[in-house]
Amino acid sequence: MFSFSDENDFSGRRCVWVNGPVIVGAGPSGLAVSACLREQGIPFVVIERSDCIASLWKKRTYNRLKLHLPKKFCQLPKLPFPEEYPKYPTKKQFITYLENYAQKFDIKPQFNECVQSAKYDESCHLWRVVTVSTTGSTRSKTEYICQMLVVATGENAEGVVPEIDGLQEFSGEVIHVKDYNSGEKYNGQKVLVVGCGNSGMEISLDLSNHNAKPSIVVRSSVHVLPREIMGKSTFDLAMMLMKWLPLWLVDKLLLILAWFIFGNTQNYGIKRPSLGPLQLKNHHGKTPVLDIGALQKIRSGDITAVPGIKRFNCNSVELVNGETLEIDSVVLATGYRSNVPYWLQENDLFSKNGFPKTPFPNGWKGKHGLYASGFTRRGLAGVSADAIKIAQDIGEVWKEDLKNQKVPAHRRCISTF
Numbered sequence: 001m002f003s004f005s006d007e008n009d010f011s012g013r014r015c016v017w018v019n020g021p022v023i024v025g026a027g028p029s030g031l032a033v034s035a036c037l038r039e040q041g042i043p044f045v046v047i048e049r050s051d052c053i054a055s056l057w058k059k060r061t062y063n064r065l066k067l068h069l070p071k072k073f074c075q076l077p078k079l080p081f082p083e084e085y086p087k088y089p090t091k092k093q094f095i096t097y098l099e100n101y102a103q104k105f106d107i108k109p110q111f112n113e114c115v116q117s118a119k120y121d122e123s124c125h126l127w128r129v130v131t132v133s134t135t136g137s138t139r140s141k142t143e144y145i146c147q148m149l150v151v152a153t154g155e156n157a158e159g160v161v162p163e164i165d166g167l168q169e170f171s172g173e174v175i176h177v178k179d180y181n182s183g184e185k186y187n188g189q190k191v192l193v194v195g196c197g198n199s200g201m202e203i204s205l206d207l208s209n210h211n212a213k214p215s216i217v218v219r220s221s222v223h224v225l226p227r228e229i230m231g232k233s234t235f236d237l238a239m240m241l242m243k244w245l246p247l248w249l250v251d252k253l254l255l256i257l258a259w260f261i262f263g264n265t266q267n268y269g270i271k272r273p274s275l276g277p278l279q280l281k282n283h284h285g286k287t288p289v290l291d292i293g294a295l296q297k298i299r300s301g302d303i304t305a306v307p308g309i310k311r312f313n314c315n316s317v318e319l320v321n322g323e324t325l326e327i328d329s330v331v332l333a334t335g336y337r338s339n340v341p342y343w344l345q346e347n348d349l350f351s352k353n354g355f356p357k358t359p360f361p362n363g364w365k366g367k368h369g370l371y372a373s374g375f376t377r378r379g380l381a382g383v384s385a386d387a388i389k390i391a392q393d394i395g396e397v398w399k400e401d402l403k404n405q406k407v408p409a410h411r412r413c414i415s416t417f
Contacts, residue, residue, distance in 0.1 A: 013130070013141035020044040021148035021369070021394055022129050024118070026053045026109040029374030029383045030152035031098060032076045035105040036391030039078060042398050045144060046109035047131055053109065054098045056156055057091065060178035064206050065091040067380075068198060068290050070233045074380040076101060077387055087233075113142065118149060119345040120368045127369065147401075148369035148394055151344060155355070155375055156336035164194075166312035170330065177203060177333040183210030190215070190326060192317055194309070195333030196222050196270070198287065201294040203331055208302045215325060216298075218270055219308040223277040223288035224295055225254060226261050234290065238278060251276025262291075268298045269305030285377035338375070346370065364389055369397070 020037065023030045026048035037044050052058055066088045067074050071081040074089075079101055085093055101107075113131040121128050129144040159176040167174065177199050183191075183206040193204045193216045200216055201224075207214040225234050234254065241250045254277060265272060273280055277288040297303040306325065310318040316326050338354025349356055349366030356363030360376045364386045371390045376382030 013143050016045075016142060016144045018043075018045050018144050018146040020146070020398070021150050021371075022047060022127065022144050022146045023150040023152050023373075024115050024129070025152035025154060025374075026050075026102075026107075026111075027056055027152065027154050027374070028054065028076060028098065028380060029154050029386065030109070030150070031101055031105075031107055032383055032387035033150050033152060033371075033373050033390050034107045035076065035078050035101065036387050037394060038105045038107070040391065040395045040398075042391075042395060045146075046107060047113050047115060047129070047144070048109040048111050049114035049134055051111050051135075053102050053107075054095060056154070056178075057095050057098070060159075061091055062177070062180050062199075062203060062206065063091065063182045064202070067094060068227070069235050069379065069381075073235065075384070076380070077384050079104060115343045116141070117343055117345060120370070125368070148371070148397070150371045150373055150390060150394075151340060151350075151375075152373040153339060155338055155377065157339040157354075158337050159332075160335045160337050161332060162194075162334050164309055164312060167330075169314060170312040170317075171314050172327065172329045174330045174332065177331060178336075180331055183207040183212050186210060186212040186329060188212065189328040191329045191331060192217065192306075192325065192327045193331045193333055195335065196289070196305075197333060197335065198289050199335075200333030201289050202292065203333055204303045205292070205294040205297060207331075208297050215304040215306050215327070216294075217307070217309060218305045221271040221273040223255075223258075223272055223280065224262065224265055224270060224291050225258050225277060225288050227290040227292050229257050229261070242278075247278050247282070248276060251278050254278070262295055265295070268295070269307070270295075270298070281377075287377075361385070365393060 020043035023033055023044055023046045026046050030046050031053065034044055034046055070087050071085055071089050075081050081089060081097060112133055112135045114134050116130045116132050118127060118129045127146050127149045129149065131142045133140045159178045161176060180203060186207055187210055190213045191207050193200050193214055196216055196218045204214045204216045227234060229237055238250055238254060241253065275283065280286050281288065294303060298305050306319055308320040310320050316324050318324050340350050340354040341352055344350060349370055349372060351357045355375050356372050360378065363375060364372050373386040373390055374383045376386060
């Protein structure tokens with residue numbers, strides 16, 4: 001799979017020749033590409049900055065989390081979910097699925113290695129990926145040299161903490177949603193949830209269920225749809241309708257059904273966007289909220305929807321409508337971002353925001369053997385689609401290289417960890 005050079009280079013770093021691709025990230029995206037490559041017998045190396053696979057799911061998600069879509073839309077290539085799993089697997093079940101997935105396809109990442117830089121060397125037509133160890137007293141470096149690089153760090157690598165006037169003056173607890181586990185410790189507290197996406201809505205519901213008094217900031221318009229309509233997944237229903245109807249008409253039907261179930265959400269402080277939910281997702285990557293009970297709590301007054309924030313004070317927050325709320329804690333459900341621009345040195349495939357420049361479905365491949373997996377803004381279904389295409393393309397290149405003997409014999413699989 002890969003081998004070590006006999007000596008360290010001049011900077012003291014290890015140098016590792018990799019015969020197949022280097023895959024950065026051991027979340028669902030990296031695991032899916034690895035499994036597809038394993039099926040073809042193509043060697044690879046997976047680099048992961050954490051000490052486990054799927055660290056986002058294991059360490060940065062709240063306890064009550066379940067998959068928002070039915071499991072048939074969330075399984076990775078080559079391995080379906082167990083039949084006994086419910087329609088919407090829990091966080092624990094999904095983690096178990098990923099662990100079994102890694103075991104089945106013998107995926108053994110190089111853990112505790114954070115990529116410092118990745119750059120294509122034009123002189124030798126190879127990628128140079130430099131990592132720094134994240135454990136131990138000394139931060140040793142390793143340089144991986146490869147012909148192909150798969151960026152699989154995903155859309156949610158880093159939590160976004162916005163700059164809000166006065167936030168540093170607030171005396172209560174302020175955490176990002178990635179550090180939220182349960183509403184149990186907030187019993188009786190007035191908690192402001194900043195952000196009204198799926199995470200913000202679900203955390204508000206969890207807080208209310210634990211006898212907290214949550215308020216959720218609805219700064220911009222958002223589509224709220226029922227997770228199921230007449231016992232059928234709303235997403236499943238939309239996919240079925242799109243086989244026969246144009247996108248705009250499917251959007252109209254979904255909004256009519258949502259109105260019958262929820263009424264006019266603007267009456268509760270939630271304004272809908274002008275674009276339909278599917279059009280908005282396709283054009284701007286903004287996912288509609290699939291409601292599992294939060295809206296009913298907003299309608300009953302157990303959760304209060306409030307407009308945008310003007311500024312924070314010591315123990316309160318001023319809103320843009322002039323109201324002031326006394327609060328004890330703040331949860332920032334303000335999303336995540338890609339970290340690709342911090343370490344990948346290239347300007348063709350990725351834009352400054354860390355997403356591919358070319359829109360779906362063609363943003364998975366760049367120049368010089370560079371690939372992007374899991375940046376489609378289409379959840380786990382997009383992850384699987386990317387993995388299959390990337391592995392097929394790498395397979396074709398790999399077979400052609402072997403045929404032309406472009407991979408020197410001394411660099412073929414001679415040692416492994």
